[in-house]
Amino acid sequence: MSAKTVPICDDCWRRHWQDRDPIRLRQRTQETCDLCRKQTMSGIYVRRDSDKSFRMGDDNKVPESACPSCGYMMDAASCVSRENDGRPEPGDITVCIRCGHIMAFADDLTLRDLTDEEAKAVAGDQRLLAIQKARGEVMKESKQ
Numbered sequence: 001m002s003a004k005t006v007p008i009c010d011d012c013w014r015r016h017w018q019d020r021d022p023i024r025l026r027q028r029t030q031e032t033c034d035l036c037r038k039q040t041m042s043g044i045y046v047r048r049d050s051d052k053s054f055r056m057g058d059d060n061k062v063p064e065s066a067c068p069s070c071g072y073m074m075d076a077a078s079c080v081s082r083e084n085d086g087r088p089e090p091g092d093i094t095v096c097i098r099c100g101h102i103m104a105f106a107d108d109l110t111l112r113d114l115t116d117e118e119a120k121a122v123a124g125d126q127r128l129l130a131i132q133k134a135r136g137e138v139m140k141e142s143k144q
């Protein structure tokens with residue numbers, strides 16, 4: 001598995017690493033926080049691998065799985081439910097960060113489409129709508 005450096009915002013840094021000072025880039029650019037998906041100019045970057053083991057331990061790896069709609073490969077680090085305690089559970093709902101497809105974690109924590117019942121239950125979910133909106137704005141910006 002390859003390590004990846006991802007941006008995170010000030011709030012998320014403080015939430016997860018209260019007792020450490022972040023290393024900040026001098027030349028800051030606007031980034032999307034990898035944890036909460038908010039836009040940030042924090043200039044803080046973390047390696048996703050160490051972040052993951054810090055939060056979940058090595059025995060809690062979630063398999064990489066492709067979005068059923070667009071095929072984008074995601075792991076637990078990209079999922080919505082990470083905001084809660086960092087660890088998705090079967091049946092948790094998430095949104096594809098690439099195409100906005102709403103889906104759920106299967107029993108083995110790969111991604112699957114929603115059942116009809118789930119789709120009805122999440123229709124109008126404010127949190128998902130907010131994420132989809134934010135995602136759309138990020139995509140718009142990256143095209144300019």
Ligand SMILES: [Zn+2]
Pocket residue numbers: 008009010011012013033034035036037038
């Ligand atoms: Zn954040």
Ligand SMILES: [Zn+2]
Pocket residue numbers: 067068069070071072096097098099100101
């Ligand atoms: Zn997708």
